[in-house]
Amino acid sequence: MDLHEYQAKELFRAAGIPVPPGEVATTPAEAEKLAAKFGGTVVVKAQVHSGGRGKAGGVKLAKTPAEARAHAEKILGMEIKGLTVRKVLVAPGEQIATEAYVGVLIDRAKQAPVFIVSAAGGIDIETVAKETPEKVRKLVVDPRYGLLPHQAYWLANFLYDDEGLIKQASKIMSQLYDCFVSNGASMAEINPMITTPSGEVKAIDAKMSIDDNELFRRPEVAKMRDTEAEPPSEALARTAGLSFVKLDGNVGCCVNGAGLAMATMDLVKYYGGSPANFLDIGGSSNPDKVVAALQIITSDPNVKAILFNIFGGITRCDDVANGILEAMKRIDIKPPIVIRLTGTNEEVALEILAKAGFFAYTSMDEVVEKAVQLASA
Amino acid sequence: MAIFTDKSTKLLVQGITGRDGSFHTREMIAYGTQVVGGVTPGKGGQTFDGPGGRKVPIFNSMDEAVAATGANASVIFVPPAFAASAIMEAADAGISLVVAITEGVPVLDMTRAHAFARDRGARVLGPNCPGLLTVGGAKIGILPGRIASPGPVGVVSRSGTLTYEAVHLLTRAGLGQTTCVGIGGDPLIGTNFIDCLSAFEKDPATEAVVMIGEIGGTDEQQAAAFAKSSMSKPVVGFIAGQTAPPGRRMGHAGAIISGAEGTALEKVKALEASGITVAKRPADIVGLVKAALA
Numbered sequence: 001m002d003l004h005e006y007q008a009k010e011l012f013r014a015a016g017i018p019v020p021p022g023e024v025a026t027t028p029a030e031a032e033k034l035a036a037k038f039g040g041t042v043v044v045k046a047q048v049h050s051g052g053r054g055k056a057g058g059v060k061l062a063k064t065p066a067e068a069r070a071h072a073e074k075i076l077g078m079e080i081k082g083l084t085v086r087k088v089l090v091a092p093g094e095q096i097a098t099e100a101y102v103g104v105l106i107d108r109a110k111q112a113p114v115f116i117v118s119a120a121g122g123i124d125i126e127t128v129a130k131e132t133p134e135k136v137r138k139l140v141v142d143p144r145y146g147l148l149p150h151q152a153y154w155l156a157n158f159l160y161d162d163e164g165l166i167k168q169a170s171k172i173m174s175q176l177y178d179c180f181v182s183n184g185a186s187m188a189e190i191n192p193m194i195t196t197p198s199g200e201v202k203a204i205d206a207k208m209s210i211d212d213n214e215l216f217r218r219p220e221v222a223k224m225r226d227t228e229a230e231p232p233s234e235a236l237a238r239t240a241g242l243s244f245v246k247l248d249g250n251v252g253c254c255v256n257g258a259g260l261a262m263a264t265m266d267l268v269k270y271y272g273g274s275p276a277n278f279l280d281i282g283g284s285s286n287p288d289k290v291v292a293a294l295q296i297i298t299s300d301p302n303v304k305a306i307l308f309n310i311f312g313g314i315t316r317c318d319d320v321a322n323g324i325l326e327a328m329k330r331i332d333i334k335p336p337i338v339i340r341l342t343g344t345n346e347e348v349a350l351e352i353l354a355k356a357g358f359f360a361y362t363s364m365d366e367v368v369e370k371a372v373q374l375a376s377a
Numbered sequence: 378m379a380i381f382t383d384k385s386t387k388l389l390v391q392g393i394t395g396r397d398g399s400f401h402t403r404e405m406i407a408y409g410t411q412v413v414g415g416v417t418p419g420k421g422g423q424t425f426d427g428p429g430g431r432k433v434p435i436f437n438s439m440d441e442a443v444a445a446t447g448a449n450a451s452v453i454f455v456p457p458a459f460a461a462s463a464i465m466e467a468a469d470a471g472i473s474l475v476v477a478i479t480e481g482v483p484v485l486d487m488t489r490a491h492a493f494a495r496d497r498g499a500r501v502l503g504p505n506c507p508g509l510l511t512v513g514g515a516k517i518g519i520l521p522g523r524i525a526s527p528g529p530v531g532v533v534s535r536s537g538t539l540t541y542e543a544v545h546l547l548t549r550a551g552l553g554q555t556t557c558v559g560i561g562g563d564p565l566i567g568t569n570f571i572d573c574l575s576a577f578e579k580d581p582a583t584e585a586v587v588m589i590g591e592i593g594g595t596d597e598q599q600a601a602a603f604a605k606s607s608m609s610k611p612v613v614g615f616i617a618g619q620t621a622p623p624g625r626r627m628g629h630a631g632a633i634i635s636g637a638e639g640t641a642l643e644k645v646k647a648l649e650a651s652g653i654t655v656a657k658r659p660a661d662i663v664g665l666v667k668a669a670l671a
Contacts, residue, residue, distance in 0.1 A: 106484055108594045108631070111491045111565045126636050143488035184483060213457060213483045213630065243628040247620070258562055258628025259536020259591055262617035263659055266641075269620050270658050278621070280628040311538040311545070313507075313521040343541065344521065364542065365660050 184214025249274025290323030312343030501567025528553015562629025
């Protein structure tokens with residue numbers, strides 16, 4: 001789960017990291033009021049789950065409250081990488097002497113949190129790491145001990161020569177690590193971490209992603225989810241316990257298992273079609289899940305055909321067959337449905353469907369080809 | 378012959394009294410797996426009723442269970458909040474193969490559990506995996522036993538049902554298997570493709586390997602390099618997720634393209650560059666394996 005900048009900053013502040021003040025506005029009038037309250041130059045920043053906000057025109061400096069209002073008017077409602085901006089953060093402008101990058105994330109290969117720091121801040125760290133690896137210092141943290149003080153110092157020492165700055169930055173590294181762990185993050189980033197002409201180190205931007213698997217035990221973090229920032233169909237899927245990602249095609253897919261779901265989407269493309277979604281109904285064959293899945297798929301007007309691909313291992317094919325029939329009773333489904341069921345209790349399932357007038361395939365290729373054909377008809 | 382497990386494997390089930398644990402314990406026993414005990418704290422001294430009147434003793438802790446049964450493997454069905462701790466308990470009790478089925482284990486928990494298990498020499502399979510099945514030997518986990526048949530093909534995959542699909546296709550085409558391993562869909566897993574390829578290479582009964590990967594991470598690319606440098610047996614590959622958009626998690630926590638890394642195209646290229654033939658769709662796996670064995 002991605003957090004907005006203002007939310008990540010709240011967690012940073014709670015961890016003791018020096019973050020300048022800032023407040024959120026949802027209307028231009030609120031932005032103007034906040035600018036007047038802070039006084040002087042302020043920055044107006046789009047709050048969306050996307051990088052490249054500055055390049056897209058979503059970050060602007062305003063010298064007066066009226067200018068802040070004008071910027072907010074433009075930024076609110078603007079689309080950045082397909083996401084609509086609904087909130088802006090208004091914060092006092094900072095005097096910047098230097099900019100650095102500090103990030104911590106889970107490294108899959110090392111199976112541990114890894115710190116990445118660079119004195120080349122404010123820009124894309126992946127590019128810096130690739131093109132000029134000497135400008136980046138990395139540290140693998142042993143998760144059993146956490147970030148040790150001398151390691152924090154080693155990282156800070158790579159960024160600054162001044163002992164005062166090194167001390168402040170070391171402390172921020174340790175605080176960032178604690179914030180990362182105590183909130184169950186998979187990524188936390190300060191970009192840029194600045195120094196001011198008077199010798200202070202501060203975090204003026206914040207980015208954080210939380211491991212979805214942590215949310216059950218962190219209700220206060222889970223509450224930060226911005227349901228407006230995701231398509232309504234994905235919010236609905238989450239409540240129903242389904243894994244769903246909306247795509248642009250016209251073949252609706254309902255599959256059990258994530259790998260098989262991806263392979264099914266790929267096969268739709270192989271046969272010349274285009275998948276409308278990724279959907280994994282999971283191991284359970286609860287009819288309610290099938291109903292929810294069909295509701296979500298049919299809410300997309302692009303869907304011209306719906307395809308079920310079920311390989312019954314733990315999932316019983318007869319349960320899914322009953323779920324499909326139950327869903328047909330409860331909701332009005334216009335696009336044609338084609339079904340493939342194989343595995344546990346396949347024979348019973350085919351009989352149930354045949355009685356209801358459905359033909360079910362047992363091969364994945366046949367059902368996908370048929371669905372693509374129906375969708376393009 | 379097979380990899381990681383065989384008829385002599387003595388298995389403990391952690392979370393044997395839960396809904397999934399009890400269901401799959403019966404299935405494992407029915408397949409012929411030696412389930413020597415189960416662990417559920419607070420239920421020590423009770424017994425679990427297996428199929429055919431089999432009684433399985435239940436213990437309060439792994440420590441007691443291992444001492445009483447001489448078990449060398451365990452399978453974990455406990456809820457996500459307790460899964461990492463169950464893995465560490467198994468490793469501490471001297472278990473050498475820990476199969477973690479549980480989905481949704483917090484990643485930070487797993488950073489500690491993997492480090493802990495590594496230090497104690499325990500192999501962890503998973504988490505978020507279907508387990509493994511040695512045909513005619515032992516089944517540890519939730520893979521449906523009846524889709525497999527004995528033969529010369531080793532199967533390793535990050536997925537569950539997609540593995541069943543591949544195994545089912547192989548069986549129907551008369552291509553049986555040695556061991557089928559699901560390594561799991563999480564970003565941090567204990568046993569990776571290279572571990573399995575290396576074990577299949579050493580297994581005299583395995584003549585060819587099917588490797589089923591997906592988007593996210595670089596495990597497949599490293600496995601491809603390994604196959605090229607260290608394997609004499611043919612490998613047939615498949616990569617799921619060519620149509621997956623970047624930056625979105627496709628069900629599995631580990632199935633996410635980050636930046637330019639982890640795309641299906643990149644993986645297919647790496648596999649092909651290492652001499653691995655890659656199936657364009659699951660159904661093509663059969664023909665490629667036949668060709669590889671010819």
